[in-house]
Amino acid sequence: MTDLDAADDARPTRASTAVAAAVAVAAAAALVLQAGVATPAALGAAGAVLMALLVRAAADQRRAAGSAVASLLVLPVGAGIAAATAGTLLVLSGTLFPVPSAEQLPGTVVRMVAQAMVVVGGVTAVFGAGLTAVGRPQRADVERAAGAALATTLVPLGLGLVGVVTGLLALAAESGRSADLGGGFAGAVGGFSEAVLYPSPVRPHLATFLALVGAATYLGAKAVAALPVTELVADRETAASVERGQRRLAEVGLAALAPVPVVGLFEFALGAEGLASLLPTVAFDGLTVLTTLRGLRSLALWTALAGLVVLAGVAALRRAARTSGERVGDVLAPLVVGTAATLVAAAVAGPAVDGAVQWVAGTLPGAIGEQFDLIAGRLVEAIGARAIALAAVGVTGLATGVVLTGLWLVMSLGYVDDRTAGVTVASGTLFAAAAFAGVLSVDPLVVLGALVAAVVVWDVGEFGATLGAEVGRHADTRRTELVHAGGTLAVGGAGAGVALLLADAGVDAAAVSGGTVALGLLVGLAGLLSLVVALR
Template identity: 35%
Template sequence: MMDEHADAERDRSRTDWAPTRASTAVAILGTAGGAAALSSAAGVAKGAAVAVTGAVCLAAALWLLTFERWRAPATFAASLLLVPAGAGVAVGVGYESLVAVAASFPAPSPTRVSGEMLRIVGAMAVLWGCTVGAFGAAASAREVATFRSVSRCLGVVTRVAVLPVGFFLALAGHALVTNLELGVAGALGGLVSTATDWLLAPEPGRLHVLAFALLLAAASYASFRALRGLPTRELAGEASVGDVRVADALAELRRNLGRFAAVTAMAVPPAFLAEVALPAEMLRDALPGAVYDLLAGLTAAPGLRTLLWWVALVSGTLAVVAALVRRSSRTSAQDLLVGYAPFAAGLAVVAGVRAVHRPVLDALVGFVVGRLEPPLSEQFGNLSENVVAFYGPETVVLGLTAGVLVLAATVIFALSVSFVLGFVSDRAAGPALAGGGLFLAAAFAGTLDAPLWVVLGGSVLALVAWDAGSFATKLGAEVGRRAETRRVELLHVLAALSLGGVAAIAAGGLARVVPTGPGSGAEFGGLSVALLASVAGTVLLVMALR
């Protein structure tokens, strides 16, 4: 109750404030400008544009999940947005990875392999840094990136992915069973037939204690759960049979079934040991002939086993339905719609894949083949044709969609872990992600022969975006959303830019002064020295601003 009260108080407090507009605009524009410059300098501008679009969709999904009114349609829309969010990141990163590999390999010489691999890693780091920075900047507009919203988004994306992943596994499994000429279908059919015979039609004239005990325990426990979940007392009312009330008789039956289910469950381990460890002849010799024949006939009776099977199945179904109805009766209609909205979105995704899978697959294969050089393009074309012929185009596209949702879930999970570990906090999480992502991109851009002014400018913009966004959050929480704060915000931003400019000039000057080359006693290039100096300058900038 205390946690729910604290959450409610936090929600009410968040409606009374918002990050101030001027500083938030500076953080967003600074992040956008820095990401554009760094991605262009690193040669990943196209992939960054697509991945950033996905990051903005993710931020929009988090924003929709904060709605208190129209929660059901907002949750449904957020669930659908998670598909382009994951697809944008996957396509952007995949495209640039494909381009980088095609441009770097085959390497001119074996000694260049490690260098080309490092170049690819640097390009991917710049791309991910720009993507994280864009997400943080978009989330800072309304400060929607909180641990609560991220945790809720993780639950939503998990429920959205259930149906696409389930249908994909079913279709892929069907393709494997029907297309592999390894006797898989026969083996599976034989396995199912053996299990069915063991459970429902065993060999007569022998003891089959384990399967009978399992069926008896399942039937008694399912009946107990059904009687416990169904409104038997309300349905029976005051009806009676003789001097016994029907409701009291059903309650006593429920209690006895519970006790009987516990006893039969405890009998399963001894039955397993008796059937596995003891030979059948030993059991026959240990028991009197009449007792053994009675037990053998009872435990091997197909009619009795079938009856227990259907009792377990029907009672279990009734217990599940009763639990769902009872839960629904205690939950408001809006909460039910909100809970089922992600599943409806997952069903819509499956239906959309079924409708447009062929043109989507042709476009993807054609795009990848067009970016590869021979003979890789021919090998990929042949491989894709074989995979599509084996699994079918719908299964392939559904698998890609399921993978996109899994990627989105992974990204959101990593974001929630960053909250748990304390890397970001509820207050100013967006600016922290914006500044951290942009600084990561600037740091690795320095390893890709990016221009000196781009690296230094990206470092300064990273700190300015973080400081301006944090200041917007703090000032908005203190004075509210309607106070006039533009002059104070502009002065704060000008001070940050001035100190950042001084740090950048100092770093550039140091890069020109420090000697380089074999005779200098160090192998540092000018750009590397400038990058280290820019890091020191930004640290001093933080100390001065704080």
């Protein structure tokens, strides 16, 4: 192994990476099985593996292909996150509730939270193992992955929120609650519509008319100028005439827009009676008819909007022409995937929402499930299954973006090193899951094994990262790595044995809901950490 080889590939070594990932997954599986929530945990673990692949895809040098793959993984990852969190709580609530008596409620709540945290910690440990297995993710890779996730969710989340808010306002207005909110929103929409498209024909509305006509004329001229009209005309004189016409139209539009503030101020100050006394009757009536003509106003508004769309499209095409294809694909891929997900969600909204409501209602205990079914049915009827489905898809993708943004934040703040991000996440969350498992009636051997596994994952993973940076990933260091891993495991086993002996001797410190936290376990863990540090 030469220095050039080491510099060429300084990722963590393979043997240590494999050991750390395998130990983390095995310990997480043991804890989750003890927690007794297998299905949501399995779905969450699948989502965790896909999230690690999402980060890896975002790091691909082929930006367009990597962004497309990452975007396709956003929603499955979000579904896994939802299963590991909300799904776990739903399943546990259906299993643990209702409680026989109010006295048992605090203990049941503690148990449910502890079981849920064991699942979340185990799933996150699988994510850390996945990051370890796919390579050494950099902070920029996580940032790109988070950006792809957030961009993918823009279309479904935006459309879903619009539908949900509109439905809730309609429901509030119908039920008489929040009438001020509903009335204010409706009043604002109605006022805008009246001022722009449907002004009352009792006086001239010259200011808004000039604004619409001026905007339509100016934006229409600019849109025609942006399009390759003159390039398609063979005659030079005709092309020159077209260009002059475009400039004149733009000037006319600006001339119409210029007096709008002054005219609007005069209209507001004089009112209908003042205008009628100032203008001759024929002029007053003629301006009233002209400036309140709905067809002309509608044509001007749509012309202005079309001009804006053309200008935006031409600007986007020009920017794309100056940008590499990889960059364009990187930007467009999440939007395309999000739009496709929106179309699919809208197509299957009815059966999907009904099935989800029935599953949740059937999972929740007793009367709570029945009440949820009634409330959810009314909301679906008022808001619409399509809006709810789009909002659910958007929130699912948003969950992926939020988790990845959180990882990027802790990496940016220096709490997680790029060099050992995967093993740090795996060992830390595995340790937390083992701590919560100690509250439950989990076999102390499993809890101790998970604590030892957390230290082994951290120590072996960091050793592999250090060794890979020094001699390269492909160096023949397998024997050294396995010896190191075996030594760490032996030290951990010795510490666990001491803890079990002390626990069997009866040195118990506290008990919460039937779960015992042994003083011997804490002493053994402290000795374990001390020995590992001494070995390093």
